[in-house]
Structure formats: C-alpha cells, structure tokens
Amino acid sequence: MILVNGLPSEYVRAFDRGLMYGDGVFRSLLVRAGHPLCWPRHYDKLYADCAALNIVCPPETILAVEMAQLLAEAPDCVVKVIVTRGESQRGYAIPEHMEPTHILMATPAPQYPASYLTEGVRLHLCSTRLGIQPQLAGIKHLNRLENVLARREWSNSEIAEGLMLDIGGNVIEGTMSNLFLLKGKTLHTPDLVRCGVAGVQRERIMDLAGRLGMAVRVENLPLARIYDADEVVLCNSVFGVWQVRELAGKTWPAGKLAALLRNLLDDDCH
Amino acid sequence: MILVNGLPSEYVRAFDRGLMYGDGVFRSLLVRAGHPLCWPRHYDKLYADCAALNIVCPPETILAVEMAQLLAEAPDCVVKVIVTRGESQRGYAIPEHMEPTHILMATPAPQYPASYLTEGVRLHLCSTRLGIQPQLAGIKHLNRLENVLARREWSNSEIAEGLMLDIGGNVIEGTMSNLFLLKGKTLHTPDLVRCGVAGVQRERIMDLAGRLGMAVRVENLPLARIYDADEVVLCNSVFGVWQVRELAGKTWPAGKLAALLRNLLDDDCH
CATH class of the missing domain: 3.30.470.10 (Aminotransferase class 4, branched-chain amino acid transferase, N-terminal domain)
Structure with missing residues (x-):
C-alpha cells in the first residue's frame, strides 16, 4: 500500500x-x-x-x-x-x-539469510567512490546514483553488502549501511562531513556505546584501518547489525560486538 | 501535455x-x-x-x-x-x-528579457560547489540537488544565471548552462571529466568554432582565468548563447562572440 x-x-x-x-x-x-x-x-x-x-x-x-x-x-x-x-x-x-x-x-521486509546474523557477512569492496560534497553530506536525500552504481558491482548472492570509499580513499559506509570498527575498547566510525549518509542506527550506536564501556571516535578511516580492526560491523534500521567476516580476502574470526550491539539496540527501541 | x-x-x-x-x-x-x-x-x-x-x-x-x-x-x-x-x-x-x-x-518556453541577447547578462557567483565524481561527470542525470541548491542562492530577477565552481575552485558551468571564454583567438571551456554536464550546445560550439577561425581548448579553468578573459559566454539548448557582462563586480564590454556563435548555431541547426 x-x-x-x-x-x-x-x-x-x-x-x-x-x-x-x-x-x-x-x-x-x-x-x-x-x-x-x-x-x-x-x-x-x-x-x-x-x-x-x-x-x-x-x-x-x-x-x-x-x-x-x-x-x-x-x-x-x-x-x-x-x-x-x-x-x-x-x-x-x-x-x-x-x-x-x-x-x-x-x-515487504527483506528476507536475509539467517547466517548474516549468526555468522556474519561477506563484503564487496566497491570501485565506485563517493564524491566529496560537504553541502549534502549526511543527508539521506534522493540523489542516490552513487549507491545504485556501487550496488551494480556485484551479483553474487553470497555477498551481503558493498563497502564504499570516498575519492580520497577513506572508508565511508556500505551502499545501504553505516560502519563501525572495534579496536581495543574503542569504536571508530567514519566522519560523514564530506559525503555519506548519517543513519539513525549509527546515531543510536554512538549514543549507546558507553553502556558497553566503549568510547566512540568519529574520524577519517583509511582502508588500512579496517583491515587492522579487531571487529567490523555494519548497521542500518532494517537489518540491525551484522558482523563483517570477509572483505577482499581478509577474514575476521567470529566476534561478540554485533550481538552486543543488537541487544543494546533492541532494549532501547521505542 | x-x-x-x-x-x-x-x-x-x-x-x-x-x-x-x-x-x-x-x-x-x-x-x-x-x-x-x-x-x-x-x-x-x-x-x-x-x-x-x-x-x-x-x-x-x-x-x-x-x-x-x-x-x-x-x-x-x-x-x-x-x-x-x-x-x-x-x-x-x-x-x-x-x-x-x-x-x-x-x-512553455521561458520568456527571458530581450536584453539578455542584445546586451548580455549578469551572473551570480555561487557558493554551492560541485562535488568531484568522475563516474557521473558529463552525464545529464536526475541527481541535480547541487544545481537546485546553487539556484536557490539568488532571487534578484536581474541576475540571469549562477556560475558554479568545483570544490577545487575550478570554474565548471552555470547552473543550467555551459561556459566558454575567449582569450585572443582561442575559446576555452572547462574540462568536465570530474563534474558538470557536457551539454549539446557546448559540443556544437566546439565542433563549429573552427569556422570562426578559433581554436578550442578544454582545460581546467581557475576563476582568475574568467576574470582575465576578453569575452565570456554561456550556452544551452534553450536560450542559445548569452554574453556575460558582469560577475561579482567585474564587468566586460559588449563583445561580438555571443552573436557570432548564435549565427553559427542557427545556420547549422537541423
């Protein structure tokens, strides 16, 4: 309807x-x-x-x-x-x-494989880059051709999402999701003042992370920082939180962050 | 209809x-x-x-x-x-x-003042910059929020068009038009491989300029190059060609280029 x-x-x-x-x-x-x-x-x-x-x-x-x-x-x-x-x-x-x-x-709510929640997901590293446009950064506006082009890059149904960098090589987001990485006790998430969409789920995680004893840093994240992370998760308001298990040949062991964040978000939901 | x-x-x-x-x-x-x-x-x-x-x-x-x-x-x-x-x-x-x-x-065809053709036009220098996005550059796609934001910057009806730069400070285009500048016997027009719309009228002028004994150079044009030009013109497929007479306090005397290009384009039209 x-x-x-x-x-x-x-x-x-x-x-x-x-x-x-x-x-x-x-x-x-x-x-x-x-x-x-x-x-x-x-x-x-x-x-x-x-x-x-x-x-x-x-x-x-x-x-x-x-x-x-x-x-x-x-x-x-x-x-x-x-x-x-x-x-x-x-x-x-x-x-x-x-x-x-x-x-x-x-x-209809999308029907993702149950394994995305229980085991995590594989990511495609998109060659489509996000242009730098501070005046539109953060806004979920209807100019979404970059996301459309990025999503066109893979058709393998075993890949859940694509990771997008900006033209400067900083990690920004997934085609339909935001990203956090855990390093030690700190969550890091890309700064979205020059491009990207600042989603509601990302904002909620930033607000709630303190309850897990974690600090949150918003900053520029070159791709190497992702590979160096203890855990990487994606979030949006539809699927919740997924752990990233594989990106361009790099794999991560099963972690606890995605489930911790999911519980936190579920408890807080209103 | x-x-x-x-x-x-x-x-x-x-x-x-x-x-x-x-x-x-x-x-x-x-x-x-x-x-x-x-x-x-x-x-x-x-x-x-x-x-x-x-x-x-x-x-x-x-x-x-x-x-x-x-x-x-x-x-x-x-x-x-x-x-x-x-x-x-x-x-x-x-x-x-x-x-x-x-x-x-x-x-309806827009009703511009006759003076735009006979005397030329005033330009607003837009603070809205065009983001760099090589994958979409040149294409007249439906993601036009940058143009909308730029056009919002002025309401003075004596201003015909706004000039847009990219985030690096190069002149790219008008909000609804392309641009050429004349310096000596050479026409210069911005390179549109990183942003902007490569319009049909621009392409026609590039093809026809030789008939006026003019070379055409496509290149990066910092704003200073505009101020240093002998003549500056805008073009699109609706209004044809307008001479720029004023931009941010700089004025140009009446020139011949706009009329020459109009005649050339009219003769060629099919």
Missing part, C-alpha cells in the same frame, strides 16, 4: 521535483507487529534532512496518523517515507510557495 | 527509480514551429547518457513518433525528455529485467 499526501495512490505527479531533480529526502524503517521501530528518531532525522534542504517537513502528527493507516494493513514490513519539495514548472528555481509531497510506502 | 511511455498521463509510478534514486537522465530542447532543434544530437546524448548508466534508451524512432504527437499540440515549447531505469522494489539492486520509463513533457 502507498499513501501519497495521505491518500491511497500508486502514482506521483510527473512534475514532482523528486523525480525531476531528486529534490527530496527519505527514510526506511522496520515495522514489527504494527510498531514502527524508533519512529521518533526517524522523524527527527527526516525533519533535519528536510531542513537542510529547506523543505518543509510534514508535521509528525500527520505522518503518525498516516503511518497507522498504512500499518493496519501491513503490520510487518519496511516503511519507506519520502518527502519531496513538491511540484514546480521545469527549471531549478524554487517557486515561493511550495507544497511538499509526502509518500508512505509499505514494502 | 505529458506522455508517459507513449500515453497521455500526468503521473509516474511511485516506485519508479527516477523518483526513488534519481536513477535516470534527461534532456531539455527548444521546439520552433513544431521542429525540435538539433533532435539528432539530443537523441545521441540521451542515448550516451543512458548507456553510461546502463539504462536501455528507447529507440529514436519511438521517441520521434511520440515527439510529433506532443508537438502537434505545442508547436513552440521546450520539450523535456526523461528516461529512468524503470520501476523496482525498494533497494538499490537493479532487477535483471527492467522496463525503462520514458517521459516527454511539453513546457
């Missing part, structure tokens, strides 16, 4: 700037038994991303009502929320009065 | 990857008395841009028939042609069999 501006529809206007320019933002979040996990966090991020592009985000109360309507029919799913700047004539200039478009889509 | 996959419609599917990821390309071209100017060139560029993203471009014969249908109702307009990768489920992975979406839109 899809709600476009609150009404059931499978269509958006052809002149919507979301289509014409990718002029909008989105969220994907897991729904369990009718409950959208961490919805307040997701709404905050949606709002912040809209604000960064000067798009007026629909009020939380409106989205919550529509979400409830959507989830009555699809209690276990992934909800995708898209907010675009709305419809305008051809041309980049933004008219003074815009009516943003918001779209809620219930989609 | 809008044709979506050949049928009159004002809507596209919400799951179209053009909306979800900006996963597509487009063209904007001028139509005079029912004749889409330089259509073969535009089709070639559309095809090349699709190929660069591994999207199957609709055959020229199909688009030409639909174009004729569109222009029967709108003989003087700007046609926008969008080709997206088509519809898929949520997720960056591309299913094996995609049916690309193609959209033809007739939109």
Whole structure:
C-alpha cells in the first residue's frame, strides 16, 4: 500500500521535483507487529534532512496518523517515507510557495539469510567512490546514483553488502549501511562531513556505546584501518547489525560486538 | 501535455527509480514551429547518457513518433525528455529485467528579457560547489540537488544565471548552462571529466568554432582565468548563447562572440 499526501495512490505527479531533480529526502524503517521501530528518531532525522534542504517537513502528527493507516494493513514490513519539495514548472528555481509531497510506502521486509546474523557477512569492496560534497553530506536525500552504481558491482548472492570509499580513499559506509570498527575498547566510525549518509542506527550506536564501556571516535578511516580492526560491523534500521567476516580476502574470526550491539539496540527501541 | 511511455498521463509510478534514486537522465530542447532543434544530437546524448548508466534508451524512432504527437499540440515549447531505469522494489539492486520509463513533457518556453541577447547578462557567483565524481561527470542525470541548491542562492530577477565552481575552485558551468571564454583567438571551456554536464550546445560550439577561425581548448579553468578573459559566454539548448557582462563586480564590454556563435548555431541547426 502507498499513501501519497495521505491518500491511497500508486502514482506521483510527473512534475514532482523528486523525480525531476531528486529534490527530496527519505527514510526506511522496520515495522514489527504494527510498531514502527524508533519512529521518533526517524522523524527527527527526516525533519533535519528536510531542513537542510529547506523543505518543509510534514508535521509528525500527520505522518503518525498516516503511518497507522498504512500499518493496519501491513503490520510487518519496511516503511519507506519520502518527502519531496513538491511540484514546480521545469527549471531549478524554487517557486515561493511550495507544497511538499509526502509518500508512505509499505514494502515487504527483506528476507536475509539467517547466517548474516549468526555468522556474519561477506563484503564487496566497491570501485565506485563517493564524491566529496560537504553541502549534502549526511543527508539521506534522493540523489542516490552513487549507491545504485556501487550496488551494480556485484551479483553474487553470497555477498551481503558493498563497502564504499570516498575519492580520497577513506572508508565511508556500505551502499545501504553505516560502519563501525572495534579496536581495543574503542569504536571508530567514519566522519560523514564530506559525503555519506548519517543513519539513525549509527546515531543510536554512538549514543549507546558507553553502556558497553566503549568510547566512540568519529574520524577519517583509511582502508588500512579496517583491515587492522579487531571487529567490523555494519548497521542500518532494517537489518540491525551484522558482523563483517570477509572483505577482499581478509577474514575476521567470529566476534561478540554485533550481538552486543543488537541487544543494546533492541532494549532501547521505542 | 505529458506522455508517459507513449500515453497521455500526468503521473509516474511511485516506485519508479527516477523518483526513488534519481536513477535516470534527461534532456531539455527548444521546439520552433513544431521542429525540435538539433533532435539528432539530443537523441545521441540521451542515448550516451543512458548507456553510461546502463539504462536501455528507447529507440529514436519511438521517441520521434511520440515527439510529433506532443508537438502537434505545442508547436513552440521546450520539450523535456526523461528516461529512468524503470520501476523496482525498494533497494538499490537493479532487477535483471527492467522496463525503462520514458517521459516527454511539453513546457512553455521561458520568456527571458530581450536584453539578455542584445546586451548580455549578469551572473551570480555561487557558493554551492560541485562535488568531484568522475563516474557521473558529463552525464545529464536526475541527481541535480547541487544545481537546485546553487539556484536557490539568488532571487534578484536581474541576475540571469549562477556560475558554479568545483570544490577545487575550478570554474565548471552555470547552473543550467555551459561556459566558454575567449582569450585572443582561442575559446576555452572547462574540462568536465570530474563534474558538470557536457551539454549539446557546448559540443556544437566546439565542433563549429573552427569556422570562426578559433581554436578550442578544454582545460581546467581557475576563476582568475574568467576574470582575465576578453569575452565570456554561456550556452544551452534553450536560450542559445548569452554574453556575460558582469560577475561579482567585474564587468566586460559588449563583445561580438555571443552573436557570432548564435549565427553559427542557427545556420547549422537541423
């Protein structure tokens, strides 16, 4: 089921700037038994991303009502929320009065192999690099061709995700996930001020890591730092946390971090 | 009027990857008395841009028939042609069999002040920089948030266009146009291998400049090279060629280049 501006529809206007320019933002979040996990966090991020592009985000109360309507029919799913700047004539200039478009889509939750949680995952090292663009960094906007190109690089179904570097060679993220590495008692995660998407799950892990007695450092991480890590994990709001077991020939033994983080995140979820 | 996959419609599917990821390309071209100017060139560029993203471009014969249908109702307009990768489920992975979406839109030709042609234009120097992304450079794809942000920087209607630099400080293009500068007998235009859109009008000028006895050099152009130019012009397929008369306090006297190029382009048009 899809709600476009609150009404059931499978269509958006052809002149919507979301289509014409990718002029909008989105969220994907897991729904369990009718409950959208961490919805307040997701709404905050949606709002912040809209604000960064000067798009007026629909009020939380409106989205919550529509979400409830959507989830009555699809209690276990992934909800995708898209907010675009709305419809305008051809041309980049933004008219003074815009009516943003918001779209809620219930989609089937992806069925990953159980081994991704229990044993960890293999990563592809993407040759597609992320361009440096500080003005858009961190925002989950609709300009996602880099991710599309990166995801095209592998079709082997035994590979769960692709690791993306920026054009300077720093590790940034997975095509659909953020990354942490553990070295000693410290979690390290890439700085996302020049590219990448700062996801909600990453933010939650940064907030909660103290409970595991771990410090968190946000910094530039050249690829060598990944290979040198005790453990590497990926996270997003749909699959949770996966341990990385293999990347470009390097393997890691089974570790405890992914399960620890999963428990922590599950306990905290609201 | 809008044709979506050949049928009159004002809507596209919400799951179209053009909306979800900006996963597509487009063209904007001028139509005079029912004749889409330089259509073969535009089709070639559309095809090349699709190929660069591994999207199957609709055959020229199909688009030409639909174009004729569109222009029967709108003989003087700007046609926008969008080709997206088509519809898929949520997720960056591309299913094996995609049916690309193609959209033809007739939109009103913009009414620029006559003085833009006769006297030239003022430019805003954009603070929004273009990120470096060689894999997408040159392609007129649907990931255009940088252009949207740059165009938001001015609302003064006396400013015709904004000049964009890359993050390294090289001049790249206008928000909706390409740029040439004249120094002596040589035209210089920015190298677009790391960012920017390589437009059809730019390509035509490069092909035709020899007829004016001018060499063309494609190279990195730091901003200082613009200020040092004898003449600076902008071009695109809708407005043709404009002389730049003012940029950030620097002014240029009226020159002949813009009119020379316009005549050349008009003679060559088919």
